[in-house]
Amino acid sequence: MKIIVVGCGKIGYTIAKVLSEKKDIDVTVVDNNPNIFDKMVEPIDVIFISGNGANEKTLIEAGAKDADLIVSTTNADELNVLCCIMAERLGTKHSIARVRNPEYMLEFNKLWKDLGIDMVINPERQTAREISRILRYHAADDIVTFIGDRVELVSFKVSETPEYFVGKSVSQIFDNNMGILLAIVERENQALIPNGDLIFKESDIIWIMGRPSQIMKFFTLIKKGPKKGQEIMVIGGGKITHYLVELLNRHTTKANIKIIKKDRSKCESLYEALSSASLERRCLFIHGDGTNEELLIDEGIDTMDACVCLTDRDEENVFISLYAMRRGVKKVITKINYIHQNMAKSLGLWLGNIITPQYITAKTVIRYVDGLSGAVGRNIMTIHQIYSGDDGNVDAIEFQVNKKAKCIDTPIKKLKLKKGILIGCISRDFDIIIPSGETEIHIGDRVIIFSKNNDIRDLDDILEN
Structure with a gap:
C-alpha cells in the first residue's frame, strides 16, 4: 500500500x-x-x-x-x-x-x-472525546468507537461491581430493551462470545456495545456512572478545552467546570467562544497560573472530582497532575506531547489517564488504513483488534453493506453464520440498532461484526460456505 x-x-x-x-x-x-x-x-x-x-x-x-x-x-x-x-x-x-x-x-x-x-x-476534538470518555466511564478499561463516534465498545472488570454480576447469568442482566449488546467476555486469557446461560465470574472482563447515552445509563444502573454535578478543574488548553466543555455539556449531568488559563486574552477568547455557543453557563473562567499552589487551593482543588491538565508544556502538566493526586483528586488526566508515557508512568501517573493527541490521531488513521488494507475494492470501513490471547484474536469489523451482499433482507436467525461470528450493531440512517434474531440487514446499512479466529475480508465471509 x-x-x-x-x-x-x-x-x-x-x-x-x-x-x-x-x-x-x-x-x-x-x-x-x-x-x-x-x-x-x-x-x-x-x-x-x-x-x-x-x-x-x-x-x-x-x-x-x-x-x-x-x-x-x-x-x-x-x-x-x-x-x-x-x-x-x-x-x-x-x-x-x-x-x-x-x-x-x-x-x-x-x-x-x-x-x-x-x-x-481533528486532533483537538479527538483528544477532547478521549478525555470526556475517561470522565464519563471511570470504571472503563478501554473504549473503542465506531460509526463516527455514534457507537462505543467499552470494557470493564466485573470486580468493579461484583455484587451486580457474580453468580448471575447473561439473561438475568441483559435484555433486548436495554439498547446494549454484551459482545465479549474475557475469562482466564480466553475470549467468549457469550450466550444467555453464561454465568459471570469476578475475574471476568466484559465488553459492551451501544450508543454513548445507553452505555451511560448502563453504568448508572450498575452504580458506576459519573455522579451528578461533577466538579472538574481544567488547567490550560485552547481548542481542546472548547471541545471538552461541549462534550461534557452533552454527555454528563450538570458538570461544574473551573477553567484556569495563564494568558488573559486567551482566557477571554475561550469565554467568548463558549458564550456564543451557550456553553459557558456551568463554567467558571479564572485568569491565573495553574502551577500556583495558593491559587489551586483557593479554587478548591481538594474538592474536585477530576483535574484535567492541558497546558502547552508537558512539564507543567506532569507537575500539576502529581500535585492534584497528592491532594486526593480521584481522577487526574494529563496531556503530554514529548515526554515518553513510560517515563510519566514511572513518576506515578496512571498510564490510562495520560493523553497524547498525536497518538490518538495516529490510532484513528491506523484503524482506517487497516480497513483499507483488507478491503481494497471491498466493503470494510474499519477493523479493530480488541482481544488477543491464548485462544486467538477477536476483531470488530465495520462494514458498509452493498447490493452484492448475500446476507441482506433475511432475518439474522435464518443466516448460517460461521462459528465465532456475532452481529453486534447496525446503523441505518439515523438509527442505531442492537439486532435481535428478527432483525434484517439492508443495503446501505453499516454493520459491526465481531469475529473470533476468522479471516473476514468481505461481509459475506461471515456466512458458512
Missing part, C-alpha cells in the same frame, strides 16, 4: 512513523521545510520530498497518481482540504484531511463527501 503524508509536524510525523512500521506499507512524506528531518527526535523509514503538498508537480513526484491514501496534516485547514482534492484528481484512491477550526468542522460535515474526502481528523 502506498501512502502520502503531507506535513511533518507532531501529528504528521507520528502518523508517518507508525505507518512506516507496518508491513507492506510504503510511506512518502511531503513538507515544505527541507530541514525538517534534521529536527526529528527519531529517524523514520520513509521517502522524504521537499515541496508544497498542494502543488501538482510535488504530488506527482510523491506518487499521487497511484497512491492508495493521502493524509494531509499541515496547520492550515484550507491547505489540507486542497491537498486531498488535488491528490484524488490525480488518481489517489482515498484521502484524510486534518481540520481543526470548530466552525469549519460544522460546515465541513455537510460537504466532505461532495468534496471527495473520505475522513476528517
Whole structure:
C-alpha cells in the first residue's frame, strides 16, 4: 500500500512513523521545510520530498497518481482540504484531511463527501472525546468507537461491581430493551462470545456495545456512572478545552467546570467562544497560573472530582497532575506531547489517564488504513483488534453493506453464520440498532461484526460456505 503524508509536524510525523512500521506499507512524506528531518527526535523509514503538498508537480513526484491514501496534516485547514482534492484528481484512491477550526468542522460535515474526502481528523476534538470518555466511564478499561463516534465498545472488570454480576447469568442482566449488546467476555486469557446461560465470574472482563447515552445509563444502573454535578478543574488548553466543555455539556449531568488559563486574552477568547455557543453557563473562567499552589487551593482543588491538565508544556502538566493526586483528586488526566508515557508512568501517573493527541490521531488513521488494507475494492470501513490471547484474536469489523451482499433482507436467525461470528450493531440512517434474531440487514446499512479466529475480508465471509 502506498501512502502520502503531507506535513511533518507532531501529528504528521507520528502518523508517518507508525505507518512506516507496518508491513507492506510504503510511506512518502511531503513538507515544505527541507530541514525538517534534521529536527526529528527519531529517524523514520520513509521517502522524504521537499515541496508544497498542494502543488501538482510535488504530488506527482510523491506518487499521487497511484497512491492508495493521502493524509494531509499541515496547520492550515484550507491547505489540507486542497491537498486531498488535488491528490484524488490525480488518481489517489482515498484521502484524510486534518481540520481543526470548530466552525469549519460544522460546515465541513455537510460537504466532505461532495468534496471527495473520505475522513476528517481533528486532533483537538479527538483528544477532547478521549478525555470526556475517561470522565464519563471511570470504571472503563478501554473504549473503542465506531460509526463516527455514534457507537462505543467499552470494557470493564466485573470486580468493579461484583455484587451486580457474580453468580448471575447473561439473561438475568441483559435484555433486548436495554439498547446494549454484551459482545465479549474475557475469562482466564480466553475470549467468549457469550450466550444467555453464561454465568459471570469476578475475574471476568466484559465488553459492551451501544450508543454513548445507553452505555451511560448502563453504568448508572450498575452504580458506576459519573455522579451528578461533577466538579472538574481544567488547567490550560485552547481548542481542546472548547471541545471538552461541549462534550461534557452533552454527555454528563450538570458538570461544574473551573477553567484556569495563564494568558488573559486567551482566557477571554475561550469565554467568548463558549458564550456564543451557550456553553459557558456551568463554567467558571479564572485568569491565573495553574502551577500556583495558593491559587489551586483557593479554587478548591481538594474538592474536585477530576483535574484535567492541558497546558502547552508537558512539564507543567506532569507537575500539576502529581500535585492534584497528592491532594486526593480521584481522577487526574494529563496531556503530554514529548515526554515518553513510560517515563510519566514511572513518576506515578496512571498510564490510562495520560493523553497524547498525536497518538490518538495516529490510532484513528491506523484503524482506517487497516480497513483499507483488507478491503481494497471491498466493503470494510474499519477493523479493530480488541482481544488477543491464548485462544486467538477477536476483531470488530465495520462494514458498509452493498447490493452484492448475500446476507441482506433475511432475518439474522435464518443466516448460517460461521462459528465465532456475532452481529453486534447496525446503523441505518439515523438509527442505531442492537439486532435481535428478527432483525434484517439492508443495503446501505453499516454493520459491526465481531469475529473470533476468522479471516473476514468481505461481509459475506461471515456466512458458512
